[in-house]
Amino acid sequence: MSFSNLMRHGFPGGMSPPASLAALRDRIRQIEAPARHGMLPFGLAAIDRALPGSGLALGAVHEILGQGGDEEDGAAAAGFIAGILARLGAGPVLWCLPRPDLHGPGLLAHGLDPARLVLVCAKRDDELLWAMEEGLRTPGLAAVVGEIGRLPMVAGRRLQLAAERSGVTAFVLRRWRNGAEALAERERPSAALTRWRVAALSSRDINMPGIGLPRWRVELLRCRGGAPAAWEVEVADATGHVSLSAGLADRSAAPAGRKTGWVEAESLRRAG
């Protein structure tokens, strides 16, 4: 039933005002929801709770940034995206990038089968954006990833519209060529539904010499309909799942364990 129908016929079924108000809100949320193509939960209550609809909206554009020197390489961001793609069906993925420096075994360690990737190399951002848009018009794809330096508002909006129409999810991996570009682009708003920053974090000590369990600091910088938040997680494993740091990663553990994890994540949560 459309909104105008509601106005004409009144609230259906003689509901009491609070109940009908709730129903109406629900309906509006459904109409407004950017994600009519479904959600992909992270499988980690702490992160899912921060996202409206308890998961990453499919058929939308998500922006992922690196930090520090990794803004140029986009390694942590690529690993993060690989983890998400691993859980996002088995369809082909179009990955548009300026030079083919992805390494198959490395992606596989984060759960993404490299055989699913189709790489498109183009030098300029506008060419990469064009390729992304073409990909987003192809419903057979599971997702489209683009490593973009400069993302004008209009281009982002076009991607968002194409993604909404086809239901293909887009990930814009922001990869800046130099400090000047990073400075100009880092704070610029975009049309993406969410904006994440993934940074490599010192690995967790396991009482052994050498590198311990590698971790990320995942920040949700911007999210339509949600508040910013940050978590420290262990990197996506071979199933593509991230897990909360500090030894509480056992997802089959009792809810109590989750609760502790949540409290810790909460303490990291940044003020909106």
Next chain:
Amino acid sequence: MPLADALSFLPGLATAPADPAADAASLARLAEWCGRYSPWTAPDSVDGIKIEITGCAHLWGGEAALAADLARRLTRQKIAHRIAIAGTLGAAWALARLAAVNGSPAIVATGEERMALAPLPVEALRLDPVTVHDLRRIGLKTVGELCPMPRDALARRFGEGVARRLDQAFGDMPEPLSPLGEAPLRRVRLSFAEPIADPADLARAIERLVADLVPRLAREGIGARRLDLGFHRVDGRVEHIRLGTARPSRDPRHLTALFVAKLDTIDPGLGVEDMILAVFEVDPLPPEQLDCVGDSPEAAAHDMASLLDRLGNRFGLDALSHIEARESHIPEKASICARLGEKRSSKSPVIPGRGRKPASPEPMNTGLWKMDSGLAAARRSEMTIKQAANKALKPPRPVRLFQPPEPVEASWLVPDNPPIQFTWRRRWHRVARADGPERIAEEWWTEDIAMTADAIRDYYRVEDAEGRRFWLFRAGLAASDPPPRWFVHGVFA
């Protein structure tokens, strides 16, 4: 006559240096433009163009009309010309150079070459100057005088050339004509009364050409793989859009979209008067319902192929690749970006005495990549790290791999240890933790090995103070002379 003499005779003489290369290029361009009359055109030595118009003349209303059209267009381009049409290449050559005059083409019906050539001088037979000189010295000045001579005497005295040229000119011996380019398999042409230059008009013309072509392909059950669309401009230049498709296609919408997408690479100049769409490669394509919309695997494959076509035609097929696993220890060979749609090579040369060995790493099933996530499993089931480490069969690999590896300035305390700090891309990193080394050496069993000290690499996974994890390696042995060099080969996520 030397230039100085010529100038003394005629002081106002306009001179220009000869540029044979540019002349040849513009002649080739003109030959290409002549493709509007026939697909078989080619430049002929330095001053002529040959066009095979068999089966084409009726499209212009006969040979005379064709010649008149050609003459009019050449005059408009201010090109002085002499045109001849004959049943043999040799006769046409002779008539164009020695019988035709500017403005009135010489046209000789098949079988009348003998009569037409008889009054012409012997130069008409495409002979070398020495032979021509010899023939003239013994009094044979015209083709007509040469004809009755006994062939064996001619051959004894002047070689096979004279007799062969005579036979070719009269059509007694076939003379194959090799066209300028590859001959197309199917070809459709569209001519305009007025030259067009507006992109929208060109797009509409493309639509019509494709609509002409598609039913022919459909009738024969084939789809186009490689196409060429030529834009013949009024100034005699020809611009091309060439494209290939990932799967044979005869979907008019798809083909039109591919051409229109590349229309901005075309400079129509003062206008385009002809457009020729030629198909150079076809593959069988059984009749199918191409427009079906649905979630069927065929529809998805069709969508995907059409996407790859669009991408490939914009960026070139080299820009499309997929990651392929190979059986190799060397990181850059273990995962390579292979061109999409390329046939996987299966040839492996036999090395004597060693049986069949792959010369290059063979592609393999990605299943071998499914690395044991021992560490992850250990975290879940409270296994000790040591057990996990034993279980983890494969060492970690970075998400990004730089090709070639990027050199860094590293400093270390003990030669066999990982560095304590390094400078990469003018940024300084202090090494906080490190794993390694993992030694990866050249594959000695392959043929192309260069057994240098650099061939041995010791890889370390290092973490800097910020937490970024790099894959460094030392090329060469630790205590060697000159000192080993360090590289960053990749970055972990």
